Amino acid sequence: MTPALLAALQAAQAAKRPVALLTRLSDGEQCLWPDAALPGALAEAAEAALRDDAAANLTLDGEAWFVHPHNPPLRLIVVGAVHIAQALVPMAQTTGFAVTVVDPRRAWATADRFPGITLIHEWTDDAMRALAPDARTAVVTLTHDPKLDDPALDIALRSPCFYIGALGSRRTHAKRVARLAEMGHGEAAMARIRAPVGLDIAAVTAPEIALSILAEVVAARRGAALARRAAPAPAAAA
Amino acid sequence: MSDSEDVLATAAAWRAAGEPVALATVVETWGSSPRPAGSRLAVSATGKLAGSVSGGCIEGAVADAAQQTMRTGSPQLLDFGISDERAWEVGLACGGKLKVFVEKLA
Numbered sequence: 477m478t479p480a481l482l483a484a485l486q487a488a489q490a491a492k493r494p495v496a497l498l499t500r501l502s503d504g505e506q507c508l509w510p511d512a513a514l515p516g517a518l519a520e521a522a523e524a525a526l527r528d529d530a531a532a533n534l535t536l537d538g539e540a541w542f543v544h545p546h547n548p549p550l551r552l553i554v555v556g557a558v559h560i561a562q563a564l565v566p567m568a569q570t571t572g573f574a575v576t577v578v579d580p581r582r583a584w585a586t587a588d589r590f591p592g593i594t595l596i597h598e599w600t601d602d603a604m605r606a607l608a609p610d611a612r613t614a615v616v617t618l619t620h621d622p623k624l625d626d627p628a629l630d631i632a633l634r635s636p637c638f639y640i641g642a643l644g645s646r647r648t649h650a651k652r653v654a655r656l657a658e659m660g661h662g663e664a665a666m667a668r669i670r671a672p673v674g675l676d677i678a679a680v681t682a683p684e685i686a687l688s689i690l691a692e693v694v695a696a697r698r699g700a701a702l703a704r705r706a707a708p709a710p711a712a713a714a
Numbered sequence: 715m716s717d718s719e720d721v722l723a724t725a726a727a728w729r730a731a732g733e734p735v736a737l738a739t740v741v742e743t744w745g746s747s748p749r750p751a752g753s754r755l756a757v758s759a760t761g762k763l764a765g766s767v768s769g770g771c772i773e774g775a776v777a778d779a780a781q782q783t784m785r786t787g788s789p790q791l792l793d794f795g796i797s798d799e800r801a802w803e804v805g806l807a808c809g810g811k812l813k814v815f816v817e818k819l820a
Contacts, residue, residue: 477737480818482726489722501741504789504817531751533742540813542741544752 481506485546492548492574494617496522518543549574550697553579555600555609555628556618557585562641563686564616565593571690578603578628579619601627614693616673620648626655633665639696641673641689675702721765725756725819734759735819738779740767740812743796747810756819759784765812768794779816789817 481497485508488495496509498518507514509522518541521534525545527538532543544564552568554561568575576594579585600619604627609615615632617625620643632640632663633656644652649671655667674688675695695703718802722737729735738755748769755773756764757780767776772794779790795811 477817482722482729482819486722486726499739499741499813499815499817500788501791504815529740533751542739542751544739 477504477506481508484508484511487650491544493544494547495548496525497544498522499542499544501542507552519531547612551576551613552693553578553604553609553613553615554618555579555604555616556620556643557574557581557589557595558576558618558620559682560618560685561580563683564618564689565590567683567686567690568693571694573614573693576607578607580624590640597629600624603629604628604631609635609637611636612639613637614641614696616641616643616689616693618643618673620644622655626652626659629656629661629669630661633661633668639670640668641670641692642672643673646672670705678702684702686690721754721756723764724764728756728758728762729819733762734784736783736816737753737819738767738776738780738792738814739790740818741809741815742813745810747812750783755780757771757784763787768812772812772814776816783816783818787820789815 485495485497488508494620495511495593497506498509499506509519514522515536517534517536521532521543523620524544525532526547529545529547531545534543535540550573552573552575554564554575555578557577561577565577576596577585577590578596578600580599581595582597585597587595609632615628615637619625625642626628629642642649642652653666670692674685676689679685679688692703725735725737736757738757740749740751740753743751749766753767754765755767755776757777763773763777766773776792779792783790792814794814
């Protein structure tokens with residue numbers, strides 16, 4: 477890999493810009509897409525590799541090429557700078573997520589509690605609108621306070637984010653569902669919310685709950701069977 | 715930061731510090747290979763390793779090839795599989811097969 481190509485690849489990563497690295501395996505000739513103009517088949521393979529986030533092999537005119545997507549990291553938006561968030565944030569970073577913590581309560585969302593993390597102190601709906609969750613974003617609400625969680629969930633449900641988890645018991649969630657219904661969300665939207673949040677590993681401590689949440693986020697991202705939840709029981713008296 | 719990005723950053727830092735560095739990348743896998751295509755291992759001339767291309771089964775053999783590529787400057791495409799006697803030697807016990815591309819970080 478030439479110094480120029482390495483620099484270009486790292487610059488794209490720093491700018492959170494998706495690029496594919498194409499390598500001709502016979503001689504190591506390389507280029508970046510979309511920076512370089514490429515023959516149709518290579519450009520299509522590069523685009524597909526980025527879309528599917530999966531490396532690919534391609535033979536063109538008898539030459540083998542390796543197509544290596546470099547997508548920006550997945551994002552995790554944590555609403556609520558609470559104790560569980562303090563455990564979840566470093567775990568998620570280690571797993572490769574770019575993490576943002578949203579909490580208008582400045583006493584909670586401090587650099588002391590979340591060293592080196594992007595903290596947003598705006599009201600949760602404004603913050604979520606600005607963050608604009610996309611299909612590579614997971615959203616977890618942890619404040620346990622409807623005034624903070626509900627506006628964030630409202631925006632998350634209107635976004636294509638791949639994971640929405642909300643802390644709270646079944647009883648808490650039933651009340652939350654009723655409030656979100658008043659905000660105009662239907663059953664299909666509500667089924668996207670994972671509550672109680674996290675895989676059921678009987679977690680008790682804050683780090684254990686964080687682990688269960690992160691495990692469920694990964695399972696959802698990878699399409700694991702564990703990520704599928706049974707349809708909720710019909711709304712009964714909660 | 716993804717693990718692949720992390721390895722690249724580490725390799726770039728070694729190179730910037732003046733050490734020859736080679737990058738090994740899994741380019742194709744069959745069967746039960748522990749690391750997917752795109753997984754990277756960086757190797758420095760003094761033998762530092764970052765990242766992985768397997769569960770540890772073939773890293774030694776890949777590091778040897780990496781040293782060779784650092785000296786010659788020529789990339790290599792390595793094949794590891796259960797049908798390959800060398801693979802038995804380096805212990806690819808998982809039964810998987812994979813190809814690893816090794817290049818010098820110029």
